[in-house]
Amino acid sequence: MSNPQETPLSERLSLVFFGLRNAGKSSLLNAFLGSQTAIVSPTPGTTTDPVTRAFELGELGPVAITDTAGLDDEGDLGKLRVQKSRDKIAVCDVPILVSRADLPPTELEMTIWNELAEKKPALTLVLTHADLGLHPEKKVWAEPRNAAAVDNLSGAGVPELRKLLQRRAALAEREISPLEGLVNENDFLILVTPIDLAAPKGRLILPQVETIRDVLDKDCACLVVKERELKSFYDNLGLKPKLVVCDSQVFSKVASDIPEEQALTSFSILFGRKKGELSVYLAGIAALANQPADAKVLVLEACAHHKQADDIGTVKIPRLFHQLVQSRAVFHHRRDIPDEEELKTFSLVINCAGCMVSRNRMLSRIEKFRKLGIPVINYGLFLAWANGLLPRAILPFPEAEALLGRAAPPSKPGTASI
Numbered sequence: 001m002s003n004p005q006e007t008p009l010s011e012r013l014s015l016v017f018f019g020l021r022n023a024g025k026s027s028l029l030n031a032f033l034g035s036q037t038a039i040v041s042p043t044p045g046t047t048t049d050p051v052t053r054a055f056e057l058g059e060l061g062p063v064a065i066t067d068t069a070g071l072d073d074e075g076d077l078g079k080l081r082v083q084k085s086r087d088k089i090a091v092c093d094v095p096i097l098v099s100r101a102d103l104p105p106t107e108l109e110m111t112i113w114n115e116l117a118e119k120k121p122a123l124t125l126v127l128t129h130a131d132l133g134l135h136p137e138k139k140v141w142a143e144p145r146n147a148a149a150v151d152n153l154s155g156a157g158v159p160e161l162r163k164l165l166q167r168r169a170a171l172a173e174r175e176i177s178p179l180e181g182l183v184n185e186n187d188f189l190i191l192v193t194p195i196d197l198a199a200p201k202g203r204l205i206l207p208q209v210e211t212i213r214d215v216l217d218k219d220c221a222c223l224v225v226k227e228r229e230l231k232s233f234y235d236n237l238g239l240k241p242k243l244v245v246c247d248s249q250v251f252s253k254v255a256s257d258i259p260e261e262q263a264l265t266s267f268s269i270l271f272g273r274k275k276g277e278l279s280v281y282l283a284g285i286a287a288l289a290n291q292p293a294d295a296k297v298l299v300l301e302a303c304a305h306h307k308q309a310d311d312i313g314t315v316k317i318p319r320l321f322h323q324l325v326q327s328r329a330v331f332h333h334r335r336d337i338p339d340e341e342e343l344k345t346f347s348l349v350i351n352c353a354g355c356m357v358s359r360n361r362m363l364s365r366i367e368k369f370r371k372l373g374i375p376v377i378n379y380g381l382f383l384a385w386a387n388g389l390l391p392r393a394i395l396p397f398p399e400a401e402a403l404l405g406r407a408a409p410p411s412k413p414g415t416a417s418i
């Protein structure tokens, strides 16, 4: 079990070391970390599956470092390993191509560099075995790419690599915080968090914890209250909160207990924006009107959270969907995205808030759906819509005007009870 004091993996800067077999990735990692953390062997293909570990790296802060299998791995199993490595590269912040200094660049290295250069601004090149000299062709290729050179055995070049990674990491697109752009210093908020059977015993869930921390980081204050006590506290506060954030499952009660003009959104929408694209989800809401009579809906959750009897993904959302959108819709629940052929059979995808995974991972999912023309929404937006709370629940966001201008205005369903 992870230490609750630690930064979750999804919130860490993710660094992925990749390259050909025996490029020296694992020994580079050991030199980089100053420990025998990664398995090192002169036998090509020692690292079989990507291994991710969390570290605190001084100037780089909390990082998640992944060592991957060689990209030139062979055979059926090798191909699977290569795919796993590529999946990790696709969703990381800083991909680090590890290549031997004493050998010329290969076609594969040059191709993958070119593939990633446009998508990943923090892409970094490290030349290992620098003690064996720099091959003239590698020199020509590496020079415009600002490579760092490291001698894996002595560790020479590691301080320079750390400095280079610090500069490159600054180029990576990082996740925003839950309340980014929504509040100013000294603002006051109310956070409504139900403590029911679905709530984990003795603690709050990650979106609530991260939002409270963000309140403090932004020099604001908040009242954390259950939905039952909200109305009496709200009515007796004597000051108007800048924002009320509630759990999506109590949207309807919260909206009825506070004035219409009070800014209101949900934790799930905050995280839908932090981890994904609200504009994509809003377009997905607009597409609810066009769902076929035999709609096939994929509900994608990003982790195996404990499920209760009235679970949001397996019970509440299908029930509302059958009431408000399409009574014959068939639901499929998954944690991983099906292959492309199966994915094409779905008419809609409903994402969870993705609180346990990185924004890059959620964006890479969304991109797959976009390419296939499958509309996608998330729990928070769907529940806001089902409760007749769109566009209200997105009005607090600074980008609301642009969002509403771009997506067709979401049609309001009838009153739903969840």
Ligand code: SF4
Pocket: 301, 302, 303, 304, 305, 352, 353, 354, 355, 356, 357
């Ligand atoms: S299923 Fe999704 S929203 Fe629920 S805890 Fe896991 S990542 Fe977070």
